[in-house]
Amino acid sequence: MNKIYLDNAATTPLSSEVLNEMMPYLTGDFGNPNSLHSFGRTAKSAIELARERIARAIGCEPSEVYFTSGATESNNWALNGIAKANRHKGNHIITSKIEHPSILETCKKLEREGFRVTYLDVDEMGLVRIDQLLHYIGADTILISIMSANNEVGTIQNIQAIANIAKEKNVIFHTDATQAVGAVSFSVREMGIDAMSISGHKLNGPKGVGALYVHDGVVITPFMNGGEQESGLRAGTSNVPGIVGLGKAVEIATRDIMANSKKVRELRDYFIKKVVELIPMTQLNGHPVQRLPNNINLSFGMVEGESLMYLLDLNGIAVSTGSACSSGSVENSHVLSAMGIAPDLAQGAVRFSLGRNTTKQDIEYVIEKLVECVEKLRKISAMSKSQVGKEDE
Ligand code: PMP
Numbered sequence: 001m002n003k004i005y006l007d008n009a010a011t012t013p014l015s016s017e018v019l020n021e022m023m024p025y026l027t028g029d030f031g032n033p034n035s036l037h038s039f040g041r042t043a044k045s046a047i048e049l050a051r052e053r054i055a056r057a058i059g060c061e062p063s064e065v066y067f068t069s070g071a072t073e074s075n076n077w078a079l080n081g082i083a084k085a086n087r088h089k090g091n092h093i094i095t096s097k098i099e100h101p102s103i104l105e106t107c108k109k110l111e112r113e114g115f116r117v118t119y120l121d122v123d124e125m126g127l128v129r130i131d132q133l134l135h136y137i138g139a140d141t142i143l144i145s146i147m148s149a150n151n152e153v154g155t156i157q158n159i160q161a162i163a164n165i166a167k168e169k170n171v172i173f174h175t176d177a178t179q180a181v182g183a184v185s186f187s188v189r190e191m192g193i194d195a196m197s198i199s200g201h202k203l204n205g206p207k208g209v210g211a212l213y214v215h216d217g218v219v220i221t222p223f224m225n226g227g228e229q230e231s232g233l234r235a236g237t238s239n240v241p242g243i244v245g246l247g248k249a250v251e252i253a254t255r256d257i258m259a260n261s262k263k264v265r266e267l268r269d270y271f272i273k274k275v276v277e278l279i280p281m282t283q284l285n286g287h288p289v290q291r292l293p294n295n296i297n298l299s300f301g302m303v304e305g306e307s308l309m310y311l312l313d314l315n316g317i318a319v320s321t322g323s324a325c326s327s328g329s330v331e332n333s334h335v336l337s338a339m340g341i342a343p344d345l346a347q348g349a350v351r352f353s354l355g356r357n358t359t360k361q362d363i364e365y366v367i368e369k370l371v372e373c374v375e376k377l378r379k380i381s382a383m384s385k386s387q388v389g390k391e392d393e
């Protein structure tokens with residue numbers, strides 16, 4: 001069976017260019033970067049090259065890049081570390097209702113520890129309400145954390161405007177750029193971003209590795225205590241092959257940003273146009289233009305997203321839903337709820353996230369199968385409704 005992967009927002013395949021770069025550090029060049037002999041020095045230089053590559057790609061100094069185990073860690077560290085190191089200045093944090101759980105859960109934990117957190121609303125396209133940001137920012141606000149682009153609906157935030165407000169009010173600004181690096185151009189220093197989270201596996205790099213950029217002068221408490229790795233802020237023997245892979249992946253993603261984005265955006269727009277034409281009662285969720293080039297989030301009326309996802313899977317097509325199944329009940333996505341999407345449409349939401357290797361042929365196949373699957377599910381839904389009607393009589 002033809003297998004098509006349209007879940008690149010969940011994770012991406014490792015690119016061969018990245019794997020080639022990592023291979024020596026998975027085999028012969030296995031040294032501990034903290035060792036002083038030649039094995040150690042080889043590993044250490046590889047890490048420093050990765051740090052330079054990331055710094056060049058996002059427009060900062062290598063000394064401002066810290067390696068982590070992924071964006072979950074980067075987000076946890078940024079919020080906990082910055083909040084605690086700046087507590088003497090105030091205890092108020094501002095974030096949004098549509099952040100990734102690694103931000104929202106950390107904020108909840110900080111609230112339990114005495115911080116006050118404001119969760120900004122978004123509009124119906126998923127854009128953070130700047131008017132609310134201006135309203136809630138105060139003398140005790142120490143940190144603003146707003147994601148650059150949303151993982152479910154792909155909406156890209158007005159990051160420059162938020163960074164400007166933060167700068168003007170002298171508040172530290174962190175952004176979770178996990179989904180945005182490689183799709184949006186960053187120059188963190190120029191833009192006035194103080195901290196930024198990055199993950200390897202969303203950019204055709206390895207899993208379990210990421211980075212946190214922290215602007216020089218921003219104080220942050222260590223994430224882990226122990227050795228002197230990562231300037232003593234994140235102890236533990238470095239994941240050398242992972243870091244090498246992350247450096248290469250970020251370099252490639254930013255190097256090829258225009259070409260990749262253009263190709264993927266064209267396929268995305270074609271897909272949306274065709275599906276909306278062919279399938280009645282279909283709605284695009286998220287911003288129509290200011291969205292990640294690879295993100296398509298559609299709600300199909302009278303269809304359960306979960307059922308559609310499974311049916312597509314039976315046809316070899318991997319997508320994901322906007323809802324998470326917890327303890328037997330399907331909970332609506334917090335992102336779609338915050339955008340004011342009606343619960344029945346939120347239940348029918350499916351995310352198709354394209355990748356660098358997605359072809360027009362893949363897209364044609366998915367459209368054909370999608371039409372069949374939605375039709376099938378709507379027939380079943382109509383039949384079960386009429387059955388319920390009969391039982392009620
Ligand atoms: N933030 C966003 C926006 C994400 O999409 C993800 C991954 N789903 C994360 C953070 C967490 O990244 P990681 O898997 O590297 O921990």
